[in-house]
Amino acid sequence: MAIIEIEGLAKSYRVYQKKEGLAASLKGLFRRRYREVQAVRGIDLQVEPGEFVAFLGPNGAGKTTTLKLLSGVINPTSGKATVMGHVPWKRENSYRRRFALVMGQKNQLWWDLPAQESFRLHQQIYQIPPAEFKQNFDELADLLEIRDLVQQPVRELSLGERMKMELIAALLHSPEVLFLDEPTIGLDVIAQHNIQQFLKYYQEQRGITILLTSHYMKDIAALCRRVVIIAQGELKYDGSLTGIIDRFSEHKLVTLQFADEQPVTGLSRFGEVVNDEYPKVQLRIPRSQVAETLSAMLDVGVIDDIAVEDPPLEELIADFFSQVSNQSKATGQDADDSDRMS
Amino acid sequence: MYVRVVTWWTILRIGLEERLVYRADFALGTLMRFLPIITQIFLWAAVFETVGGGSVAGYSYENMVAYYLLTMMSRAFSSMPGLASGVATQIRNGEIKKFLIQPVDLIGFMLLNRIAHKLTYYMVATLPFAGVFYLCRGFFVGGWPPAETLLIYSMTLLLGFLLGFFLEMCIGLISFWFLEVTSLLFVYMLLNFFLSGHMFPLDMLPDWAATIVDLFPLKYLAYFPAAVFLGQLEHAEIIRGLWLEIGWLLTFMVLSRLMYWYGVKQYSAYGG
Numbered sequence: 001m002a003i004i005e006i007e008g009l010a011k012s013y014r015v016y017q018k019k020e021g022l023a024a025s026l027k028g029l030f031r032r033r034y035r036e037v038q039a040v041r042g043i044d045l046q047v048e049p050g051e052f053v054a055f056l057g058p059n060g061a062g063k064t065t066t067l068k069l070l071s072g073v074i075n076p077t078s079g080k081a082t083v084m085g086h087v088p089w090k091r092e093n094s095y096r097r098r099f100a101l102v103m104g105q106k107n108q109l110w111w112d113l114p115a116q117e118s119f120r121l122h123q124q125i126y127q128i129p130p131a132e133f134k135q136n137f138d139e140l141a142d143l144l145e146i147r148d149l150v151q152q153p154v155r156e157l158s159l160g161e162r163m164k165m166e167l168i169a170a171l172l173h174s175p176e177v178l179f180l181d182e183p184t185i186g187l188d189v190i191a192q193h194n195i196q197q198f199l200k201y202y203q204e205q206r207g208i209t210i211l212l213t214s215h216y217m218k219d220i221a222a223l224c225r226r227v228v229i230i231a232q233g234e235l236k237y238d239g240s241l242t243g244i245i246d247r248f249s250e251h252k253l254v255t256l257q258f259a260d261e262q263p264v265t266g267l268s269r270f271g272e273v274v275n276d277e278y279p280k281v282q283l284r285i286p287r288s289q290v291a292e293t294l295s296a297m298l299d300v301g302v303i304d305d306i307a308v309e310d311p312p313l314e315e316l317i318a319d320f321f322s323q324v325s326n327q328s329k330a331t332g333q334d335a336d337d338s339d340r341m342s
Numbered sequence: 343m344y345v346r347v348v349t350w351w352t353i354l355r356i357g358l359e360e361r362l363v364y365r366a367d368f369a370l371g372t373l374m375r376f377l378p379i380i381t382q383i384f385l386w387a388a389v390f391e392t393v394g395g396g397s398v399a400g401y402s403y404e405n406m407v408a409y410y411l412l413t414m415m416s417r418a419f420s421s422m423p424g425l426a427s428g429v430a431t432q433i434r435n436g437e438i439k440k441f442l443i444q445p446v447d448l449i450g451f452m453l454l455n456r457i458a459h460k461l462t463y464y465m466v467a468t469l470p471f472a473g474v475f476y477l478c479r480g481f482f483v484g485g486w487p488p489a490e491t492l493l494i495y496s497m498t499l500l501l502g503f504l505l506g507f508f509l510e511m512c513i514g515l516i517s518f519w520f521l522e523v524t525s526l527l528f529v530y531m532l533l534n535f536f537l538s539g540h541m542f543p544l545d546m547l548p549d550w551a552a553t554i555v556d557l558f559p560l561k562y563l564a565y566f567p568a569a570v571f572l573g574q575l576e577h578a579e580i581i582r583g584l585w586l587e588i589g590w591l592l593t594f595m596v597l598s599r600l601m602y603w604y605g606v607k608q609y610s611a612y613g614g
Contacts, residue, residue, distance in 0.1 A: 073442050074610040089610060093445040101443050108440060110356065112363040117356050124349040125446045153363075 003177065003209050004047035004070065009079035010233075011040040011065055039065040041233035042079065047211070049176075052203050054224035055213040058321040062233040063213040067179045070211070071101040083177055097126055100170035104182035107162070108169055109154045115165040116150040119172060126173035133172060140168045143198055160191030167198070180212040184219055196222045217314050229317075231324040245310045248320050251284045256297065257305035264301040279304075284311075350454055357458025372466045379474060382410050399546040405572070406543075407481040411474070412568035413540050418467065419499045420506035420538075420563035425456060426530075429514025430523045433609070442606065449511060449598055456507055487571055494580060498567040501587050505562050508594035515598060518605030539565025545574065559590040 014034045040062040047053055055063040068074045072088035086095035109118040123133045141147045144164040184192040200223055203210055214220055229237035258264055258279040267273055267281060270293050275282035285293050390403040432438045441448040513530055517523045535541055537560040544555050544565045555561055566583055569575050
């Protein structure tokens, strides 16, 4: 049975629309114009227990809105969702004790106090039995290597250390479902890597279900087997990370290393020359024509080495995102930014 | 029940710890509040000198200063610095989400936090307060009131604390509908200053004004406890006042609940 079931979930906001200038501001005092912004437009999704799913999408695609819907912060405009059998926006305590939401840009800890105090508070709020609390805390503190830091006021911690504390605070009550909104935002490479390693290990150990949004491809490649792409509030792709390449990539990158000193000309008839640092030349070639192009190219000159690769994932996804936003501009749909609402 | 008490105690304890982080700022802030006392004493001295001694609207100079000192005491319980604006900020910047996601109640949490806030204040302020009252003991011409009055007096102080809390809570919760409540809060502070009796004893007002003020809840925040202590009120007036105060308190408790409930509904429908 699916642990998260989403059916036709949609959320639109009403935003006050202000025109430029003082006159317009004065007018706005009396009559306000609102614009309907559709942040999420009917998403269907099922997540099985123990899955680690990544939400991918440009800013304002509706990722954060979806997480907010699932954690019960906001009500949907239409559609259904259940998490562990609970309707999130009913905000029952029995649900709230079983999940956690971590937002990379939001701080849940008491700023002026040592993190230990926030943990104690969570122990009480979530009614964690002392033995379980101690065991969970010890495990998390050791995994994240922050034991010496829990006595230090949170404001004195680095961003990476703070994120670790946030994660501990969120995991002390052993949630079965965890929502992570950009958990590595603004962190340096080492801190990012630490958090990734931790999440990977913890998720495998506990078998909990995690939904993650991130802009870092590395996070997603390291953690998630399943990727859901959301753009313009709609689900555009649901599958494996490598599947994205099959689905969205129409080209392969072919790198040729020539043996000749004399430059070979006329390569552009095979495909677009992406990089020309003779004797090393890179071409972009339609996938369907790779085989025949390669054999044709062998006649052009003496080739030392050939490499055929998929284009980098980041590039593919960036292409896809800009395609989507161009389409929507063409059809006059709203390009909205739901992150602004956070 | 035991579990709940432990939870409350933890929230309270953490609130206390947080208040004690900035010790110097806190102590200084507390002590600075005693400065106006001196100016007020001089002000009333000047007023009474101009009218040639005697009494103003039934208050002698000594009575007036004693009254003023007692309103300071009332306000030490009923004033809620930063409560409404704090709630408003939480709603505006989205911190309120915490209370939607975690199994903890915003109003209960804020109440415990405020109790912690007050307790730390008393820890710092009790000694200076005692000093001021000792130095000014000459103004209390009636001496100590009887034990029964003292008991009712402490009740009015506690009720004043609760009323002040729920009143300001409601004002803070307004920002679910209007994001900015600064001007509203300013108006409230102004009304509070005059209608609570902080500025002058309310029984100095002409009858028509006194009747209006009597219907307002604000007088319980400063005037009422002071008047009880000074023996200005008849027994029946005190009982009536207490019932009215409890009525107001229940009104604002229910109102804050309703506002929170509808506010969250509105928030989750439009904002979030």
